[in-house]
Amino acid sequence: MSRPLPSVFDQALASAVRAPSPHNTQPWRFVVEHEVVEVWLDRERVLGVADPYGREARLACGAAAFNLQISLRANGLATVVRLLPDPAEPDLVAVIRLDGNEKATAAERKLAEAVFRRHTNRRPLLDKEVPPLARAALKSAALHEGGQIEYLDASGRYTPVASLVRQAEALQADDDQFRAEAAFWTHREPESPDGVPKSASGPPPYGPGIVSLRASHENHDLPAREYEQEPLLGAVLTRDRGPHAEVRAGMAMQRVLLTATAEGLATSFLSQPFETTRTRESLDRLFAGAGQPHTLLRIGYGYPTRLTGRRPVHEVLTHRTTAG
Ligand SMILES: Cc1cc2nc3c(=O)[nH]c(=O)nc-3n(C[C@H](O)[C@H](O)[C@H](O)COP(=O)(O)O)c2cc1C
Missing domain, CATH: 3.40.109.10 (NADH Oxidase)
Known part of the structure; x- marks a missing residue:
């Protein structure tokens, strides 16, 4: 070759x-x-x-x-x-x-x-349903990589998961360490090579919604806006748990996100319940029998936002040359 x-x-x-x-x-x-x-x-x-x-x-x-x-x-x-x-x-x-x-x-x-x-779209989405064909395309994308996407509206888990998102968000908002870590990585300048710039944040919500996006990502320079009522939520699952399953889930998640992009869909994440022990254990129990949940995606139609920065490749790359 x-x-x-x-x-x-x-x-x-x-x-x-x-x-x-x-x-x-x-x-x-x-x-x-x-x-x-x-x-x-x-x-x-x-x-x-x-x-x-x-x-x-x-x-x-x-x-x-x-x-x-x-x-x-x-x-x-x-x-x-x-x-x-x-x-x-x-x-x-x-x-x-x-x-x-x-x-x-x-x-x-x-x-x-x-x-x-x-890109991650944290802005309000349109109240427009994701049609069955697009839902099926995302499902096949996850399966292709050995993962699975479960739509919470179809599985009856919407209300309990949305409640865990709100609980975890409240726990984190009350925790100095969470707040300090989020503050360090967010509200960066648009050209920042890492972290989340303000330009990638959404406006504060007008009132409490059924799911809460991260308050730490809100851009208070923007006027408050109404968010969509009940976004489509998909949990990325694998059959197994542990590091290997997490990498596999990451590959499945990315194929889902790219398929969504190709289908003209906007996506964002709701990771809060995976980050506090109590809510993570509740999630594991809720999905027992279905698979190991790894991340939660919000999927719908919206207006594209700006891409965020990255460190240049040469900063993260090493060339290894074999001696002899
Ligand atoms: C595992 C994982 C969890 C994430 N959780 C959240 C989240 O809870 N809320 C959020 O707004 N973005 C979340 N993100 C999105 C990242 O903040 C985003 O990928 C990063 O800022 C780069 O921006 P981009 O996705 O627009 O390229 C998550 C991303 C990954 C991979």
Whole structure:
């Protein structure tokens, strides 16, 4: 097989860093050696208060691995992906090896393009239903990566999960450590290479809604607005739990988000209940029998907002050269 052109790897790494991450912490590093790219968890960038076990950071690394893979695929390269391949290196999240050439499908090219348009939309969404075909497309996207998306309106879990989101939001609003961590990473300038800029925040809600977005992300320079009544909520699940399942869930989540972008849908996250012990345990109990919940997505139609910054690839990349 001919060596991939450097620009193909450059493009794949530029795609990788466009992945979403909690508070835009970008908890990843990449190592390129010959025809292999490794994705490493960067412990220094794991949120100590909201994510002490690195679950959300592993979701983010899984999303970065998915972006890498889909970009290589869109360029006609076949890949073999191994997740957490070395028990002695728990921070080595994924290894992506090139495996010859294989023509990209139109669907793969569409997802690879969506990487550079996908963003978290915290603004009010339109009160317009997501049609069954689009819902089905997101379901297939999750299944394709070994995950599952469960729509809460269909499963009867909407009200209890929405209540856990509100409970967790209230607990965090009352906790100095949560507030300090969120304050550090939010309300950044638009050009900030990490963290969440004000331009990516939504207006404060007019009144309490059925789900609460993070108060820490509200932009109080904007006038209060009415949010949609009952957004479509989808929980990303896997059959198993633990680090491997978290990386897999991150890949499934990212395929869902990119499929949503390609379908013209806006997405955002409601992670608060995963971040406080009591609400996380309640979530686990609520989904017992259905799977392990990893993240909660709000999905609907809205007006696109600005993309947020990223650290440049060279800051997160090491080239390893084998001696001899
Ligand atoms: C695992 C995970 C959890 C997240 N949780 C939230 C959340 O609870 N609220 C929120 O507004 N954004 C959340 N985000 C979105 C990030 O803040 C966002 O990805 C980051 O700021 C980069 O912006 P972008 O998604 O627009 O590229 C989460 C992202 C990930 C990957």
